[in-house]
Amino acid sequence: MSDNQPRIERVEEMARRAAVEFGDVGDYIWKSTRLISDETQRERAKLEAYFPDDPDRQMRRWAQEGFLLASVFPLVIAQGNFFSIMSLFEVRLRLLLKELEPRSRPFGFRDVLEALDRYGGPHSSQANWKQVDAAIEFRNCFMHHGGILDGAKHVDKIRQLVERLEYWPVQLRNHASSHDVRHVLIVEHPTLGDRLAITNSYPYWLAGLFRDYFACLCARAVDSLRSR
Numbered sequence: 001m002s003d004n005q006p007r008i009e010r011v012e013e014m015a016r017r018a019a020v021e022f023g024d025v026g027d028y029i030w031k032s033t034r035l036i037s038d039e040t041q042r043e044r045a046k047l048e049a050y051f052p053d054d055p056d057r058q059m060r061r062w063a064q065e066g067f068l069l070a071s072v073f074p075l076v077i078a079q080g081n082f083f084s085i086m087s088l089f090e091v092r093l094r095l096l097l098k099e100l101e102p103r104s105r106p107f108g109f110r111d112v113l114e115a116l117d118r119y120g121g122p123h124s125s126q127a128n129w130k131q132v133d134a135a136i137e138f139r140n141c142f143m144h145h146g147g148i149l150d151g152a153k154h155v156d157k158i159r160q161l162v163e164r165l166e167y168w169p170v171q172l173r174n175h176a177s178s179h180d181v182r183h184v185l186i187v188e189h190p191t192l193g194d195r196l197a198i199t200n201s202y203p204y205w206l207a208g209l210f211r212d213y214f215a216c217l218c219a220r221a222v223d224s225l226r227s228r
Helices: 003-034 034-050 055-100 109-116 129-145 153-163 169-178 201-226
Strands: 186-187 193-198
Touching: 003 034, 003 055, 003 201, 034 055, 034 169, 055 109, 055 201, 109 129, 129 153, 129 193, 129 201, 153 186, 186 201
Parallel strands: none
Antiparallel strands: 186 193
């Protein structure tokens, strides 16, 4: 038995647990938008209850609540879910590196990934790396600039990722392009200029992408440990 066998078994268990966790969070993300449909029904029912026989006040009430349900809720849910799945991915990467190199203290996403290159080769050679890289770029733009492109790093790269749908794998990109479906967009803000925006479908899809990408990192780390 290899001297690394206990560590190998822990990494394999880490991959199994992460697969379950990504699946659980993905399920939550998929279902989270039901809040909007449920609240829409409740708010519509309140109109008559609060303002019987007063269509003018009902209209004014619905103008406010309808705006929240159509614009604010989807934005907050999508961005919240995006940050949640990005955070889970980063935590899993850091736990894997801690198992492999307990004394390593990398700073950011890319530092962790570069450190993991010592166990299986360049992370950029894995399938769907470009989509993982795109998610990190979007995350940094949201985290440090609130999604506003003016002043953000790598603006040209972000624009290209969005405009060419390169945040999707090729097979999904072709389908999305033919159906004019976009889950990451650049929208114009009246005072702040262009701003990054996402739909809830994007973090839902990332849950599966990160699950598979992390599983590959773990498998490569196991192979690397066995060869040492």
